[in-house]
Every structure is written in C-alpha cells, then in structure tokens.
Amino acid sequence: SLIFLSIILAVAIPKLGQMQTVYPGAWSGLWTEKQGLGFASTIQVIFTIVLGVYYPKYRMWLLAAPLGIIAIFGTEGKTALIMIIYAIGAITASKAMQLELRLSLILALIGVVFATLIGTFIVSNPDLIFKLTGKSNDLTGRKEIWEGIDFLIQQRPDKGWGYGVIWNDTTSLTSPYQWIAQIADFKPANAHSSYRETLLTLGKYGLYLLVL
Numbered sequence: 001s002l003i004f005l006s007i008i009l010a011v012a013i014p015k016l017g018q019m020q021t022v023y024p025g026a027w028s029g030l031w032t033e034k035q036g037l038g039f040a041s042t043i044q045v046i047f048t049i050v051l052g053v054y055y056p057k058y059r060m061w062l063l064a065a066p067l068g069i070i071a072i073f074g075t076e077g078k079t080a081l082i083m084i085i086y087a088i089g090a091i092t093a094s095k096a097m098q099l100e101l102r103l104s105l106i107l108a109l110i111g112v113v114f115a116t117l118i119g120t121f122i123v124s125n126p127d128l129i130f131k132l133t134g135k136s137n138d139l140t141g142r143k144e145i146w147e148g149i150d151f152l153i154q155q156r157p158d159k160g161w162g163y164g165v166i167w168n169d170t171t172s173l174t175s176p177y178q179w180i181a182q183i184a185d186f187k188p189a190n191a192h193s194s195y196r197e198t199l200l201t202l203g204k205y206g207l208y209l210l211v212l
Helices: 002-012 034-054 056-075 078-096 101-124 126-133 143-155 177-184 194-211
Strands: none
Touching: 002 034, 002 056, 034 056, 034 078, 056 078, 078 101, 101 126, 143 177, 143 194
C-alpha cells in the first residue's frame, strides 16, 4: 500500500514524491530518501513473487510485483534492480530444482552455463559494468566516505570516538567530522557501513563486545 501510494505521489505531486536535493528527480515517495523506497520495493517484489510461485492460492500477489519494479525504476536504484534480477534468478532456480530429477539436472546445467558466460562477461568488461551501474570499482559508491572514516578510526583504534560524537557535531570547524567531509568532498550523515560505524564510535573493544 505504501509503495502504491508512493508511486501516485511521485507522479501526481513530484515536489513531495520526488527528491529535490542530492538525487533530484529520483522517486522517494513516502520515504525521506530514494534508498528507503528502493529497499522496501526490493523486499516487496521478492516476497510477492515467492508467494505467487510457491503458494497457488496467493498467485494474485504476482500482480503486485510490477508496482515494486516500477518504484525501483523511479528511484533510479541500479543496485536494487540488480538485487531483483538476482532474486528472480534464485527463485526460478530453486523452483526448477524441485522438478523431476532429469529435468532439474538439465536446467541446472543450463544455469551453470549461463552463469559462467555472464560472469566471464562481467570480469572481462568491468569498466562497462561500473559505467552502467554508476558504481565505483568497489561496487558501493561509498569508498570516498570510508577513506575519511578509516583515517579517524586509525586515530583511536581501541576505544573509538564515542557513540554519536562524530555525527552530532558536523558544523564545528574543529570537529573530527570535517576530516570525513573534506576527504569525501561530501557531507554524509552516517558511515554507510555498520562495521566501520562500530569501529568509529566504539573502537575494537566495542566491536568485539557487539559480536560477542
């Protein structure tokens, strides 16, 4: 329901349903950022397809899957689109493996061949893939942010800077946050990595305790 309303909002009232800053024009709908709508839409598409494929009485839910796909295209979220393609492939493969043994083996062989061809193409044309997805060569687009965060982590590796210390003071010119903003040439609101966030705020000791 929220995704459906987000699509209506993005089309009917762009100033409310589309981002005006950072990613102008990208759909965000009822979420504050396009990533929120993209994430929710990815989950929605996966679960509606699973319901429709594995439970005949819920087959009508397949009609809802296009809503999520439309929303993902609107968010311009290439990562979300890749996740959807991978998920549909995984669901299809899982269903195929439940068929008669010989047919399952044949389909598995075909899948391996296609996966090998696609993998070979990706490995041999990495620059093209990065260009199409708009990602950096680390596939995240967060490398610049992490360089600044890693610099601060090295300053206090054991106990960190304290919970919320970095992100609660982003305006002071003497704040450690300025290192992140300067190195990234961008003002992030968080580390975009739970692992680095923990090291930054709680240090190694905090990370070990959290894992424990």
